[in-house]
Amino acid sequence: MNLLFSNDRRGAYPPSLYAAQNPVLPPFAALRGEARADVVVVGGGYTGLSAALHLARAGRRVVLLEAHRVGFGASGRNGGQVGSGQRLEVDALERIAGRDATRRLWDMAEAAKALTRALADAAGVAFHPGIAHAARTAAEVAHARANAERLARDYNYDRITPLDRDGLRALVKSPLYRGGDIDRGAGHLDPLALALGMARLAAGAGTVIHEDSHVHHIAHGARAGDKTVVQTGTGRVICDQVILAANGYLGGLDTQVAARVMPINNFVVATEPLGARAGDILAENIAVHDTRFVVNYWRLSPDGRLIFGGGENVGYRFPRDIAAKVRRPLERVYPQLKGVPITHAWGGTLAITMNRMPLFARPAPNCLSASGYSGHGVALATLAGKLMAQAVQGQSDGFDAMAALRPAPFPGGAAMRWPLLVAGMSWYGLRDRLGV
Numbered sequence: 001m002n003l004l005f006s007n008d009r010r011g012a013y014p015p016s017l018y019a020a021q022n023p024v025l026p027p028f029a030a031l032r033g034e035a036r037a038d039v040v041v042v043g044g045g046y047t048g049l050s051a052a053l054h055l056a057r058a059g060r061r062v063v064l065l066e067a068h069r070v071g072f073g074a075s076g077r078n079g080g081q082v083g084s085g086q087r088l089e090v091d092a093l094e095r096i097a098g099r100d101a102t103r104r105l106w107d108m109a110e111a112a113k114a115l116t117r118a119l120a121d122a123a124g125v126a127f128h129p130g131i132a133h134a135a136r137t138a139a140e141v142a143h144a145r146a147n148a149e150r151l152a153r154d155y156n157y158d159r160i161t162p163l164d165r166d167g168l169r170a171l172v173k174s175p176l177y178r179g180g181d182i183d184r185g186a187g188h189l190d191p192l193a194l195a196l197g198m199a200r201l202a203a204g205a206g207t208v209i210h211e212d213s214h215v216h217h218i219a220h221g222a223r224a225g226d227k228t229v230v231q232t233g234t235g236r237v238i239c240d241q242v243i244l245a246a247n248g249y250l251g252g253l254d255t256q257v258a259a260r261v262m263p264i265n266n267f268v269v270a271t272e273p274l275g276a277r278a279g280d281i282l283a284e285n286i287a288v289h290d291t292r293f294v295v296n297y298w299r300l301s302p303d304g305r306l307i308f309g310g311g312e313n314v315g316y317r318f319p320r321d322i323a324a325k326v327r328r329p330l331e332r333v334y335p336q337l338k339g340v341p342i343t344h345a346w347g348g349t350l351a352i353t354m355n356r357m358p359l360f361a362r363p364a365p366n367c368l369s370a371s372g373y374s375g376h377g378v379a380l381a382t383l384a385g386k387l388m389a390q391a392v393q394g395q396s397d398g399f400d401a402m403a404a405l406r407p408a409p410f411p412g413g414a415a416m417r418w419p420l421l422v423a424g425m426s427w428y429g430l431r432d433r434l435g436v
């Protein structure tokens, strides 16, 4: 299943608020004929752009091939939340990887946030601190408190304040939640602005970017040092190394990676500007996500619209009426917004793994891949690009630390992923609805 051409207009950004509000870059010309490079990067989201930027800064000849436009994928459509830590909380990671490895993973995630903020800064993209975590049950509220205490005690991270029902309600004006926490070290930003900014920085550092350049085949060099040939419909690049940064859109380009990384769709809407009503939604300019498995997440745009993400996935096609789908959870969280006009609605494809930790892999001797950030990729994909750039240059400690977490393949491999996902999402959606 290849989602690259299933749900969107070829070569065009989706009808998101971000695409409507950001001046897009002039198009980068498609690849034509034969070119040479030290490294070819496949995919122009945060992973690929960061890899290209760091390699170009290190003096490598880099060609980045993007099937549509830079920031076309998840990187240009997401919730914009730059969260702390890895996708799994430290207690779960300690059980999987042990205390020392978890400490290292936590520190890498802090470095990911710092890198993302530095790139946002360099690109002139505003970062707004504060992400609240809204819990539905007393057990989740207790877990949030224990997590904050553990991070302060064992990880020197004291930016999270646990909140009881009234504390959370003072910030997040929804009747639905029993408490949670606020992480003042995390924050939110305009995700497409970040992707476009990273593309400008990468091009400025010397990366040759080609848009409208779908890679449909890679002939990998058989041994280290052999050349690799990366083929698009209108050209090819002969290179020493290739970096796969296609995430949920990888399709059949690499079946080993595809067996461990499952695409999943998620949906977002933006309302009309809320004016004075915005104060009745959030008391501060923070982002929020809740504890549902089919997570709800939201924040306000600079012009006071509610940007709200949520909604279950029951197939690989986006539903015809995304606004109606997302309106349901939006109005459950904020009954005071019943009937609010929705001006923008869009879908996006991300990628998840069995253990919710990304897959860092070497699918061939001269090939690196990172994907499957499981909804926690704004900072970690940006870091992944840098770690792959370092690995290409022979410093692979960071890449190897992430690769050690290698998620298991989905049962049934690449072919069974989608039916399995539909069954799984229906099951978890049901659990969310029943509150179990």
Ligand SMILES: Cc1cc2nc3c(=O)[nH]c(=O)nc-3n(C[C@H](O)[C@H](O)[C@H](O)COP(=O)(O)OP(=O)(O)OC[C@H]3O[C@@H](n4cnc5c(N)ncnc54)[C@H](O)[C@@H]3O)c2cc1C
Pocket (backbone or CB within 6 Å): 004, 042, 043, 044, 045, 046, 047, 048, 065, 066, 067, 068, 069, 070, 071, 072, 073, 074, 075, 076, 077, 078, 079, 080, 081, 082, 083, 213, 214, 215, 216, 245, 246, 247, 248, 249, 250, 253, 266, 267, 268, 297, 309, 347, 348, 349, 350, 351, 370, 371, 373, 374, 375, 376, 377, 378, 379, 381
């Ligand atoms: C709706 C939504 C909300 C999300 N919210 C958040 C959030 O709030 N916080 C968070 O941390 N994460 C969030 N995520 C996840 C986050 O957006 C991703 O983890 C991250 O953007 C992944 O970046 P990437 O560069 O790996 O992939 P992408 O941004 O998807 O980029 C992959 C690119 O590769 C290109 N490509 C694929 N195949 C080929 C090919 N064969 N040839 C050429 N080009 C190709 C695609 O066109 C695409 O542009 C969300 C994702 C979605 C979809």
